[in-house]
Amino acid sequence: MPTSGPGARPTIADVASAAGVSRTTVSHALNGIGKVDPRTRERVKRVAAELGYRPNLRAQRLRRGQAKAIALASSMPFAVAAGPSRLGFYMEIAAAVAESALLHGYALVLVPPVRSGSGLNSVDIDGAIVVEPDVDDEAAAHLRERGLPYVTLGRPVSPDEAAPYVDLRGELVAERLLGHLREQGAGRPALIIGSGGRHSSVDARAAYERLAEEHGWPPVVVTAPEAGGEDAGYEACARLLAEHPGTDAVCALVDAFAVGAVRAVRDSGRAVPDDVMVVTRYDGLRARTCEPPLTAVDLHLDRAASDAVDLLLGRLRGEVTTGAVVTSPEPRVIPRASSLRITPRA
Numbered sequence: 001m002p003t004s005g006p007g008a009r010p011t012i013a014d015v016a017s018a019a020g021v022s023r024t025t026v027s028h029a030l031n032g033i034g035k036v037d038p039r040t041r042e043r044v045k046r047v048a049a050e051l052g053y054r055p056n057l058r059a060q061r062l063r064r065g066q067a068k069a070i071a072l073a074s075s076m077p078f079a080v081a082a083g084p085s086r087l088g089f090y091m092e093i094a095a096a097v098a099e100s101a102l103l104h105g106y107a108l109v110l111v112p113p114v115r116s117g118s119g120l121n122s123v124d125i126d127g128a129i130v131v132e133p134d135v136d137d138e139a140a141a142h143l144r145e146r147g148l149p150y151v152t153l154g155r156p157v158s159p160d161e162a163a164p165y166v167d168l169r170g171e172l173v174a175e176r177l178l179g180h181l182r183e184q185g186a187g188r189p190a191l192i193i194g195s196g197g198r199h200s201s202v203d204a205r206a207a208y209e210r211l212a213e214e215h216g217w218p219p220v221v222v223t224a225p226e227a228g229g230e231d232a233g234y235e236a237c238a239r240l241l242a243e244h245p246g247t248d249a250v251c252a253l254v255d256a257f258a259v260g261a262v263r264a265v266r267d268s269g270r271a272v273p274d275d276v277m278v279v280t281r282y283d284g285l286r287a288r289t290c291e292p293p294l295t296a297v298d299l300h301l302d303r304a305a306s307d308a309v310d311l312l313l314g315r316l317r318g319e320v321t322t323g324a325v326v327t328s329p330e331p332r333v334i335p336r337a338s339s340l341r342i343t344p345r346a
């Protein structure tokens with residue numbers, strides 16, 4: 001029976017007494033450390049289970065100097081990362097990271113995108129995953145100030161940044177979307193990207209300009225502030241169509257921009273997709289519930305998030321060096337009504 005009184009939680013001393021071993025042996029047996037005879041280890045585990053013993057996780061963390069927690073942070077504006085539904089890009093990543101981290105015995109601290117930088121100063125964490133950092137990213141800067149290791153989900157773009165990262169294959173994503181538009185008959189596609197410097201925008205512009213030269217498109221690239229969300233996408237697309245009326249397709253990389261672009265196309269007296277096709281990058285709630293539903297890309301975010309957790313934990317163990325890269329699976333275009341034409345244009 002527990003030595004600490006009726007109804008009290010059993011202690012490590014209770015387990016040691018019942019198993020006939022020392023408290024150190026109990027600690028080593030339950031934590032898988034030290035040299036403990038396998039039969040003794042099993043006996044200790046059995047006794048602990050019978051007594052209902054649960055280790056004091058807080059005490060363990062204090063002894064080890066670990067928080068056993070990682071953070072997920074991003075400097076993305078709320079209008080892009082989550083939006084009114086709070087079920088956007090950032091939250092899909094968060095769900096996958098939380099599940100993967102828990103399997104490794106780590107809790108996830110979710111830092112809201114709108115205050116990611118300052119919020120990182122007040123949480124007890126061992127390291128962090130920074131989602132698609134911008135140039136001179138605020139979240140990454142705060143982590144460096146605290147001396148905390150981190151990895152990034154998406155290629156970091158700052159010239160002095162050498163953090164390990166999971167490559168979301170930004171150029172290939174844009175190539176696949178633009179290739180789909182060409183298959184559907186687009187001859188004058190335009191590109192709408194965020195005005196910041198995230199890899200997704202930088203890579204999409206590079207792919208678009210390369211393909212424009214290869215296929216003879218007149219290159220039309222319009223930028224919009226990410227914080228403006230759907231309204232910024234609407235204004236950018238309306239301006240684009242007014243200045244370049246021959247545009248027959250729009251690749252609006254941010255899904256919020258794409259929803260705004262659909263409205264702008266309609267308000268200009270054109271139809272989607274018959275007159276102007278619209279595609280976007282992230283296959284999330286906005287893309288699926290837009291009318292018409294938006295052609296988007298499966299970025300394999302669940303796999304990418306799991307890879308980011310593994311990369312970070314490897315860095316915490318000293319097994320991953322700066323500059324390490326994990327490449328996500330090939331992106332897959334999911335065609336929907338916003339870009340599918342019954343008879344492709346010549």
